[in-house]
Amino acid sequence: MEAAAPTTVVLPTTGWNDACKQVAAQLRSGDELLVVCDDPLESVAERVDECVDVRLIVAGEPEGCSGKANAIAAGMEAAETERIVWTDDDFYHPPGWLERLRADYDRQGPTAEVPVFVGRDPLAAVLEPTHAISGTLAVFFANIPWAGSLVFERSDLEDEAAFLTDLRRTISDDGLLMEHVEFATVARTRRVGIGGSIRETLENQVRFVQTVRYHDPTGLAAQGVLGAALTAVCVLFPLPAFLLTTTLMAAVYAAFGIRRWTFLAAYPVALAALPLLCYGLARRSFVWGGRRYRWRGKFDVAVETAGQ
Template sequence: MSPPPTSVLLPTTRWTPACDEVAAQLAEDDELLVVCDAETDPVADHVRDQPENVRLVVAGEPSGCSGKANAIAAGMDAARHDRVAWTDDDFRHPPDWLAGLHADYERHGPVSELPAFVGRDPLSMLLEPVYVLGGTASVYAGDMVWGGAVLFERDDLEVDAFLADLRRTVSDDGLLSEHLDATAVRRTRRVEIGGTVRESLERHVRFTKIAYAHDPVGMSVSSVGITGLVTASLLVPVYAFVVAALLFAGCYAAFGIRRWTAVLGYPALLASVPLLAYAYARRTFVWGGRRYRWRSKFDVELVE
């Protein structure tokens, strides 16, 4: 049986290979909503040359939420179908990507894939083991949602309540994880991150604040536990290095991630302690060219 008509939301300001890849997978009644901030974004002209089932949605400037949350909210309002997929423009979508999500939905209901973050600068490469632990393994273990590859139907959650909350927060997938009972499948997508140390610092601050905003108790316990573990490991650094490398290599293998950075497990854990303190101390962070002050889950200020 064919899946029902589906709306795919893809927030971006420029046309990337991911846009072509997703557009090529649409069935006759599906639609791809390319969501940008303004008519002047480079992606706008490109969308006008696409087939009718590829539509442009102009979200406008965010107010009281992140640009990503604002884009997803606008896309959800514009979507014509009850089955909805979210995705991003920064990873490869193989020809069976959308079909795979449909098949998973038939087995599990709402479903999400997993990100595998790959660094492009020294800091983001160093932190890859931390992100495999916190951004891949923990999403899978907790059946959380990754906004880069998630599929659900409107009846699977209270859409109006979700959108009202979305328009006053930062993390689209962090919030969706609280509103949607989803299954995370053990299938990863390689997402390149960073580029400069400054970009990687800002991303790490954002990741840390997202984790704390949506699970303050769990994040606090994890922070204390990591700090204590790292402090104790300083007494036997050679053994700690070997054990961490082996454990992270096993974690990488479990999710099909083939990266040499598994050997950086111990230095990554060492670096995570001062970076946690740095992230907690930061009052603002930059994401997508905008600076945010995020006081609590539903208290977001855009800083000029």
């Protein structure tokens, strides 16, 4: 039997947490976990020193890109293996998570799992049907890579140096990766908390819309047409639209094992689809991870402190 390919897991985080421990426990001989932080946090360094095959990578402050993209680029540069896994620290990594991704790659090449976003504030909860469509259903059927859980190899990138250069001048790491590597998605979902306050949920909405704007303009146009059509149908035929949207959303939830009452919000979310899209396009900046970003073009990003 051919030996399993050594794997580097790149995990951007702001501190040592459960996700770090969960991934570290799944490493095989030859694997490595790179815990990537903006600053050389002593508390993280101490925990890393206690673990075999785990390293702290200091990415530094981002300049002209998002903190996440900067961290991924630093992790990629520090990685010592051919096979790379990207993941996030905001969901549970069950035993066997890494092994499944490894097997996925051996079977079909670059592979990503799909997220299920769960609201942590009232507005984020009401908007869950939007995320179920665009963040789960569309991601699965369009084979869009989700940076929270994916695997690929360096050789899948035509020009890794150019890719890393581009990462350091944009916002969306998985949006950029989508343009460089063809992925297959698998119907394994990871439950990810989103929001926390109404303000944070609105900021996320702006980021999501602008990611589609710069990385999938055709998809954005389709969203605009669909949003306008949904709004019109919901206004003109409220009762049939309520029954149809709720039933279809219940089917989507069932297909991906989402057991949440929020499918009942499908009708008001459909009414709000076009206004939410317009809001995301109209905003000139958004806050993410304590920084304010002005995303003026795919490779034109200004980074400020959140208070500016």
